[in-house]
Amino acid sequence: EDQVTQSPEALRLQEGESSSLNCSYTVSGLRGLFWYRQDPGKGPEFLFTLYSAGEEKEKERLKATLTKKESFLHITAPKPEDSATYLCAVQFYNTDKLIFGTGTRLQVFP
């Protein structure tokens, strides 16, 4: 069965303390891997799409990378406003639906 696993479930960082979130998947025929940010009481907000192994994308303090079996979301020098749940989702070729992981809840303290 296609599966998406995110780790850790929760992460507490000091402001400025860089770290990485992991998303591993067992989808066959990957069409794309997506990262979303979700704030409390809101829907997921799109961050990145990665399509092939070796691809990297950056946005401010975030950088997403993709291998054949996993993706990392690197957070460099995080700020308190980066606190949120980060969701990973995969999509495979014969459908538009997204398969989500359970997310990593990130808290950044000043």
Added chain:
Amino acid sequence: EAGVTQFPSHSVIEKGQTVTLRCDPISGHDNLYWYRRVMGKEIKFLLHFVKESKQDESGMPNNRFLAERTGGTYSTLKVQPAELEDSGVYFCASSRINEKLFFGSGTQLSVL
């Protein structure tokens, strides 16, 4: 540009009652999706419309759930009769063809 709008934001009903959730997608978005997150679990796909047609309804749990998209604009998701396990947050998302999804803030459904 207005975002995806969902009504109501919260709904509390008793088991056996009927509830209808509404989603207004971003104007011009042909794709409309429904997803659901139940307590402690991941967000799961329910169904996908392209304009007014159901493209994929493989995630619909059972025949108590009915989704419609009249004229390819707004969509409704009706649960009849509601059961305790239907509680969760229902998200709607929309997109142009082959573009990124925009999610609404969700409807928190509590079935007592």
